[in-house]
Amino acid sequence: MSGSATGPRALALHLGVIALLFALQFVLPAYHHGIVARVMVLAIFAMGYNLLFGYTGLLSLGHAMFFAAGLYGAGLTVYHLGWSVPAAFVSGLVCGAALSAVIGLLALRTAGVAFMIVTMMFGQVAYLLTLFFGEWTRGEEGLTLAAAQRQLGPLDLTNPSTRYFVALALFAVVLLLTLVIVRAPFGRVLVAIRENEERTRMLGYDTFLNKLGAVVLSGTVCAAAGAAYALLFGYFGAGFAAVQYSILPLLWVLVGGAATVLGPLVGTLIMFYLVDLSNDLLNSRFPDWDVSYLGIVGVALVLLILFFPKGLLGSIRERWAPWLP
């Protein structure tokens, strides 16, 4: 595995990706500029998911609730209480951290298949709660934030360039944070738990506490993505809490490569453009097929798990670049 000697190479690659994304904003046409900004925010969501699924080996089917905790934690405080953007962002983070701590304490009593079902059930409860409190959340219809409420000091978050820049800044922070965590002792323990939990416990590590740490970290990062989404794009609705948004990060991570630091970004980018392009192509060729994201996501999931379970970067790491973190 990657020792400290290969550190500079990995660091250079990740800084290079950040620099590339920074440079892209000056050359991309408006449409793609908007998509990449959105992809970066959703890639944060996928990176949070990857910490738990890829590195710790815990497959959750309810991560939409953490994204939604950030989304509503930030969105509702701005909308109903008139909080400023930084305060609302912190509120989203706190909501995500608190929710993931509670869910972690409960769900980690189970393992394997039961863990997946329990997280799915909690995710479903969270979704139903957003509908139940429709008076405040407006359910599926959702709420939009006024432009005047989306000001971060001198920065106007409704401006596409500013939005791209803020999304990139947050993305860079989370990317480097992930890089640090997975190379730190904590990250190594998580991988050890994934590979052999029993043996890790025998070695004297408190596996429950480490897994709880992974759930809270993962939930908080996902909540950061949700909070950023609400504040940057100014819309939040119950659709983001639905089961579909628990499946999508799983798909993105699988496409890019589980347990790779850059995999979530690659997977999100590929799937976003794949759905976008194939939608246009199929709908122009077969207008009465009603092709939606459903079929594409479904086929992608089945093909990936059958033929390409390591994902893009996972396969690259296996063949050519064993130093890839």
Next chain:
Amino acid sequence: MDFGPYLLLATLEGLVQAAVLALTALGLSLVFGVMRVVNVAHGEFFMLGAVLAWAATTAVSGHPALGFAAALVVSPLVVGAVALASERLILRRLNYNPEATIVATIGLLYILQQAALTFYGPEARPVVPPFNFRIQLPWFGYSAYKLSVIGASILLLIATWFVLARTRIGLVMRATQYDRETATAFGIPVDRVYAGVFALGAMLAAVAAVLIVPIQQAHYLMGHDPLLLSFIVVIIGGLGSLRGTVVAALLIGLSDGILSVFFSPTLAKIVATLAVALVLVFRPQGLFGQAAK
């Protein structure tokens, strides 16, 4: 109106729910019990059953009962074939690894939804019940068809129990469930048993859907609630236990029916889902199951 009629109505509606739910959940429970596969696409087999029932009843002209009889035969057979194909083409290649099969069945779920959307369309469509008269109860007349759904479900459950407990097929299935390797050593074709069980589980969901579709319309997104309720039933009843499944289906169906009449349906669902998640956390063997050996 008094409290009495409300309660009777809620109980009857709950019983109809429970009857259909027991069949659907039994399919899910069989697949998990024997194969250790969590079939997230189970609700879509239910949906497919309902959509095919609509197709069969519209294709057959004449008395509605003829079309309905056709649906009862065609729909489970086609759904069984689809399930068999996906088992052979996808699940077997994954070697029934629990995590991989969950991801694959999620994919299957979306593929089946897309197929229904493409070939059936986004509309909700009704199916005419095979007969249409009301039975006079103390306070109101009640649809005879709904009562017959309860009867049909009871018959099917008894038939399934008979197959599982009294025939050679059932014996082979139980042996596979109990210990896959010993079963293989005794010459049981485990591979074929898996394929059969997966198809059978899907067919049970399809039959349940055919029975319910004259009451509830066919729609390409209708699989979500049966899936979740089946999970709930299977978890509360204890996995792989027929008796537990039926008792839990009664409990959930009745309480869902009764709570939905008196409270908001969303609240009823929240309470039920949360309760079940907590059952799974604190009593993983289910309320009626025995602790794992």
